[in-house]
Amino acid sequence: MRIARFYGGKDIRVETAPDPEPGPQEVLVQVRAAGICGSDLHGYRRGAAGSGPPRTPGHELAGEVRALGEDVSGLDIGQRVAVEPLVGCGSCRYCRSGDYHLCPDLEHIGGARPGGFAELTVAPADRLYPLPDGISFDEASLLDVFAVAVHALTCVPVQPGERVAVIGTGAIGLSIAQAAAASGGDVAVLGRREHPLQVAAETANAYGIGVTGDDAVGAVLDWSDGMGADVVFEAVGGSADTLALALQLAAPHGRIGAVGSFQEPQTLDVRLGYRRELTLQWVWSYAHRGSRPEFAVALDMLARGQFQAAPLITHRFSLEQIAEAFQVADDKAAAQSIKVLVIP
Ligand SMILES: [Zn+2]
Numbered sequence: 001m002r003i004a005r006f007y008g009g010k011d012i013r014v015e016t017a018p019d020p021e022p023g024p025q026e027v028l029v030q031v032r033a034a035g036i037c038g039s040d041l042h043g044y045r046r047g048a049a050g051s052g053p054p055r056t057p058g059h060e061l062a063g064e065v066r067a068l069g070e071d072v073s074g075l076d077i078g079q080r081v082a083v084e085p086l087v088g089c090g091s092c093r094y095c096r097s098g099d100y101h102l103c104p105d106l107e108h109i110g111g112a113r114p115g116g117f118a119e120l121t122v123a124p125a126d127r128l129y130p131l132p133d134g135i136s137f138d139e140a141s142l143l144d145v146f147a148v149a150v151h152a153l154t155c156v157p158v159q160p161g162e163r164v165a166v167i168g169t170g171a172i173g174l175s176i177a178q179a180a181a182a183s184g185g186d187v188a189v190l191g192r193r194e195h196p197l198q199v200a201a202e203t204a205n206a207y208g209i210g211v212t213g214d215d216a217v218g219a220v221l222d223w224s225d226g227m228g229a230d231v232v233f234e235a236v237g238g239s240a241d242t243l244a245l246a247l248q249l250a251a252p253h254g255r256i257g258a259v260g261s262f263q264e265p266q267t268l269d270v271r272l273g274y275r276r277e278l279t280l281q282w283v284w285s286y287a288h289r290g291s292r293p294e295f296a297v298a299l300d301m302l303a304r305g306q307f308q309a310a311p312l313i314t315h316r317f318s319l320e321q322i323a324e325a326f327q328v329a330d331d332k333a334a335a336q337s338i339k340v341l342v343i344p
């Protein structure tokens with residue numbers, strides 16, 4: 001098979017390797033679509049030469065069942081599936097309670113395990129979700145993103161009519177905007193670029209607020225009749241000061257979901273949080289909402305049209321073009337990219 005191998009930084013090579021074989025309770029999946037995630041770009045941008053063997057990322061993937069390992073039932077060769085990339089140990093207190101994203105030994109398909117930037121990959125059978133006919137592989141590759149949005153709304157629920165400000169117009173921010181709108185929230189999205197704000201307006205009926213040059217806090221106050229937002233989701237992370245901004249945007253008793261992955265410590269005006277009695281909830285990855293996997297909730301919402309994947313998919317590249325795909329995903333402003341897919 002052909003497989004992309006990441007040797008560190010921007011050193012990405014597409015190589016030929018033996019086909020992987022599924023072990024017991026595992027399935028061989030022919031990858032049909034794999035998305036580039038913001039987290040895939042962290043190592044890419046750092047540019048450091050890797051130590052140890054090269055890795056194959058790609059944790060946002062969908063494909064077809066090619067072969068079944070021992071002790072796999074309920075799946076057929078050729079079946080169309082999405083792959084949930086989280087693999088917990090299965091026995092710790094977090095795995096047993098359903099919060100396997102908090103497992104100390106959590107592995108990701110596309111993290112510690114080889115992922116979807118290859119023609120073939122292996123996944124535990126219980127991580128596969130059969131796809132309804134109406135959902136394409138491209139759309140299904142966004143289920144990991146949509147599941148994060150579902151988890152954000154699990155952690156910080158939105159009531160109908162509440163004002164929800166979403167900071168960030170990447171795929172995660174735009175998906176949280178859609179999920180908040182599906183919960184009946186009145187959504188505003190804050191971002192730097194015009195195109196994703198338009199997508200937010202189309203898919204979440206969101207009011208767009210440009211943050212370059214504008215007074216973002218004033219704009220949110222105007223939008224919310226001077227009150228501030230009932231709920232704020234921060235979905236930027238990196239080295240931005242957007243968590244501090246989230247506190248400024250929140251109304252008294254406001255709830256803040258911190259979804260973005262920050263690379264360094266943040267400075268917050270804790271007086272604001274104190275005086276307004278804000279609740280700050282961190283949101284990482286996803287697992288269960290009650291007894292249901294949030295990945296399954298996301299699939300239901302996609303099937304019902306509460307998540308719209310197509311407007312978020314801006315680019316598609318073949319596996320051989322994966323280096324170019326990463327450039328386009330990295331340079332969002334110049335390339336006007338939101339979600340970039342690799343189609344092996
Ligand atoms: Zn991701």
Ligand SMILES: [Zn+2]
Nearest residue numbers: 089092095103
């Ligand atoms: Zn565990």
